[in-house]
Amino acid sequence: MERLTPASCRAGRALARWSVRDLARESGVAFTTVNRIEGGASPQAGTVQRLLEAFSRAGVELTGDGARLIGDLPPVDRTVAAIELFDLTVRLFRASRAADREAGFGQLQLSTMTTIRLNPGITLKALARSERVAHPTMSRLIASLISAGVVAKAVDPADARYHRLTLTAEGVAVWEAARARRTAMLGVLVDRLGPETVRQVAVSLRALVQELGPPEA
Numbered sequence: 001m002e003r004l005t006p007a008s009c010r011a012g013r014a015l016a017r018w019s020v021r022d023l024a025r026e027s028g029v030a031f032t033t034v035n036r037i038e039g040g041a042s043p044q045a046g047t048v049q050r051l052l053e054a055f056s057r058a059g060v061e062l063t064g065d066g067a068r069l070i071g072d073l074p075p076v077d078r079t080v081a082a083i084e085l086f087d088l089t090v091r092l093f094r095a096s097r098a099a100d101r102e103a104g105f106g107q108l109q110l111s112t113m114t115t116i117r118l119n120p121g122i123t124l125k126a127l128a129r130s131e132r133v134a135h136p137t138m139s140r141l142i143a144s145l146i147s148a149g150v151v152a153k154a155v156d157p158a159d160a161r162y163h164r165l166t167l168t169a170e171g172v173a174v175w176e177a178a179r180a181r182r183t184a185m186l187g188v189l190v191d192r193l194g195p196e197t198v199r200q201v202a203v204s205l206r207a208l209v210q211e212l213g214p215p216e217a
Helices: 006-016 020-027 031-038 045-057 078-102 107-118 124-131 135-147 169-191 195-212
Strands: 060-063 066-069 151-155 163-167
Touching: 006 020, 006 031, 006 045, 006 060, 006 066, 020 031, 020 045, 031 045, 045 060, 078 107, 078 169, 107 124, 107 135, 107 163, 107 169, 124 135, 124 163, 135 151, 163 169
Parallel strands: none
Antiparallel strands: 060 066, 151 163
């Protein structure tokens, strides 16, 4: 049975790809009222009915504190979807960057450490190519990470012209702490969605990651 709660309302909007203003427009409910409902206010019965009817027209059914699709979603403009995805990634990037700065490491440093973590023994040249920065820039960055004790460099036993990069034990701890911070941050957002919505998002993201292919080494 459908039940309107703050979580189910947000989950329904996520499936319908609606902003708060979109839901307000589609339901005829004031934008401020929708905001108050998602903030925990108790809506009147008539308001609930209008919101549920709007979700139903969009092919979305609210279920407990989640939502599920009951039909095909209305067509979405490709450009609008791309802009929304870009906006989401920028906002997530800013949030994670703020947390990383508090830990004393910048975004490029942690990105570089992630590539090394996923590709232990990577060369400096390959690392610069993967991170899409100039070789001298990467050389200076690695020197700073080595000084910080989070990256180790060793001569390739098969070819002394090359050095292989790995994370030190301290580097692994720093990287895992950064991942935990980001996971916790995203977990707060995920908790605001219902289980069915989370499943739908996970399936979509998995398909997108597969389209992007493996990380460049």
